[in-house]
Each structure stands twice: as C-alpha cells, then as structure tokens.
Amino acid sequence: MSKSSKKSKPGAAGKAGKKAAARGVLKLRISYGEGLILGPGKIDLLEAIERTGSISAAGREMGMSYRRAWLLVDELNRMFERPFVVASTGGASGGGAALTDFGRDVAAAYRRAEERTRIAVREELGPFDKGAR
Amino acid sequence: MSKSSKKSKPGAAGKAGKKAAARGVLKLRISYGEGLILGPGKIDLLEAIERTGSISAAGREMGMSYRRAWLLVDELNRMFERPFVVASTGGASGGGAALTDFGRDVAAAYRRAEERTRIAVREELGPFDKGAR
Numbered sequence: 001m002s003k004s005s006k007k008s009k010p011g012a013a014g015k016a017g018k019k020a021a022a023r024g025v026l027k028l029r030i031s032y033g034e035g036l037i038l039g040p041g042k043i044d045l046l047e048a049i050e051r052t053g054s055i056s057a058a059g060r061e062m063g064m065s066y067r068r069a070w071l072l073v074d075e076l077n078r079m080f081e082r083p084f085v086v087a088s089t090g091g092a093s094g095g096g097a098a099l100t101d102f103g104r105d106v107a108a109a110y111r112r113a114e115e116r117t118r119i120a121v122r123e124e125l126g127p128f129d130k131g132a133r
Numbered sequence: 134m135s136k137s138s139k140k141s142k143p144g145a146a147g148k149a150g151k152k153a154a155a156r157g158v159l160k161l162r163i164s165y166g167e168g169l170i171l172g173p174g175k176i177d178l179l180e181a182i183e184r185t186g187s188i189s190a191a192g193r194e195m196g197m198s199y200r201r202a203w204l205l206v207d208e209l210n211r212m213f214e215r216p217f218v219v220a221s222t223g224g225a226s227g228g229g230a231a232l233t234d235f236g237r238d239v240a241a242a243y244r245r246a247e248e249r250t251r252i253a254v255r256e257e258l259g260p261f262d263k264g265a266r
Contacts, residue, residue: 029160030254038258080261106261113250113257120249121163124242125171128213128235 026121028114036079038110045072046099046107049085054096073097080106159254161247169212171243178205179232179240182218187229206230213239 029039041062048058059069077083084103088096099107162172174195181191192202210216217236221229232240 025164027162027164028250028254029162030258031158031160102261106258109257109261113253116253116257117161117246117250120246120253121161124246124249125163125239128239128242 026114026117028110028117030110032079036075038079038106040114042072042076043107043110043114045069046076046084046103049073049097050099050104050107052096053088053098055085058097076103159247159250161243161250163243165212169208171212171239173247175205175209176240176243176247178202179209179217179236182206182230183232183237183240185229186221186231188218191230209236 027040029037031037045058045062048061049055052058052061055069055073056066059066062069073085077085080102082102083100084106085097086100088098160173162170164170178191178195181194182188185191185194188202188206189199192199195202206218210218213235215235216233217239218230219233221231
C-alpha cells in the first residue's frame with residue numbers, strides 16, 4: 001500500500017494525454033448531497049472493476065490502496081437506493097467484484113454527460129484558449 | 134476575517150437552492166494546467182467583483198477573507214495572457230477593482246458551458262435520480 005496516491009487523478013488527465021491536459025481538461029462533479037459526489041475518479045474506478053473483476057485489482061491499476069478503493073465503492077453503494085458494485089463469490093480466485101446493471105448504466109450515463117460537457121467547453125471556452133498561458 | 138470559509142462553496146449549491154442541491158448539483162472544473170483551474174468559485178468571485186467593484190467587498194459577500202479573494206484573483210490573472218481583473222484607481226472610495234472585457238467574456242462563456250452541462254446531466258443522469266437516496 002503506497003502512500004503516494006493521496007491526490008492522484010488518473011482519470012481525465014491520464015486519458016486525455018499530455019496535449020489536451022494543457023488546455024481545458026474538465027472535471028465534472030455531480031453532488032448528490034452531503035459528501036456524495038459522482039466524479040471522474042469514481043467512474044474510472046467502476047470501469048476498472050468492470051474490466052478486472054476485482055476491487056483490489058482496480059484500485060491497484062489506479063494507484064490507490066485497497067482501503068481507498070473499498071471506501072469509494074462503499075460511498076457509491078450508499079449513494080443510490082441500488083448498489084453499483086456487488087461481490088461475485090465463487091470460482092478458483094475465491095470471488096471478486098462486478099458491476100450491477102444499474103452501476104453500468106449510471107457509469108455510461110455519466111460518460112455521455114461528460115462527453116457533452118467536453119463539447120460544450122470546447123465550443124464555449126475554446127476561443128479563449130489561444131490566450132491561455 | 135473569519136476562518137470558517139476555508140472550503141465554502143457558495144457557488145452552485147447556494148444559487149440552486151435547497152431542493153436542487155439535493156440532486157445532481159454539478160461542479161464544472163476546467164484545468165488549464167498545474168493548479169490553474171477555472172471553476173464555479175472563481176467565476177462567482179468574478180461576478181461579485183463586477184457587481185461590487187471591489188475585491189474585498191466581493192470576498193466578503195462570498196464569506197472569504199480578503200487574502201483568499203486576492204489570491205484567487207491573482208491566480209486568474211496568471212491563467213491566461215490577459216488579466217481578468219484590473220485595479221480601478223481614483224474616485225472618492227480610493228479605487229477598487231473591475232473586470233476586463235476579457236474577464237467578462239470568459240466568465241460568460243463559462244456560464245454558457247455550465248448551463249449546457251446542466252442540461253446534459255439532467256437528461257443523461259436524471260432518469261436515475263429516483264433511485265438516489
């Protein structure tokens with residue numbers, strides 16, 4: 001468990017690459033009440049769980065501790081009435097984690113909203129980029 | 134100078150009111166590089182400076198110290214090649230601050246992008262709100 005990941009943001013900046021990172025990389029955070037925030041980090045984590053079938057593997061991939069990954073999943077699962085992630089027991093590996101249909105749908109909807117936001121930011125604020133340092 | 138405003142977010146939540154605050158209040162943060170972030174707090178501050186003609190009055194209105202308000206303005210003025218805020222000297226009050234045309238244009242563009250984002254979030258994620266706690 002490394003301590004180096006306290007504030008790492010592997011999401012938007014990581015995927016967008018260096019060039020895009022320099023100008024107008026956006027972060028869309030949606031608050032569902034006291035401390036319950038849906039943002040790029042949690043969605044990245046959900047997608048990593050979908051890909052790896054495991055909370056610990058997903059956390060590792062994102063450079064966060066298992067504890068941090070688990071806390072984020074717990075927060076997600078308390079945010080709506082239905083859970084985003086469920087334990088998938090059994091199998092040789094002794095069980096892992098999987099997204100529910102609901103979790104998959106919300107993650108996809110977030111990505112659609114994010115893409116529309118990206119377009120809006122590019123169109124509205126792009127004209128000022130030439131003046132950005 | 135109260136110390137209570139270290140992390141206050143008078144922007145989105147404050148304006149949207151209590152009901153809207155419960156579901157999907159969004160925060161659009163656009164990063165222009167290392168620590169240079171355009172977000173709702175800075176835009177609120179710019180609008181308050183426009184309204185009050187003063188950095189200290191704007192900060193007070195937002196419940197932040199003069200120092201904090203000044204640091205945010207300084208960050209904004211270093212973010213692009215042109216400044217957002219200039220000192221307006223003279224007059225009985227001994228000078229205040231005003232937005233440049235550039236600052237006014239970027240703030241307005243941010244608000245347009247934010248409104249488009251709000252619509253996208255409502256359309257894409259709204260259907261899941263009934264499941265939100």
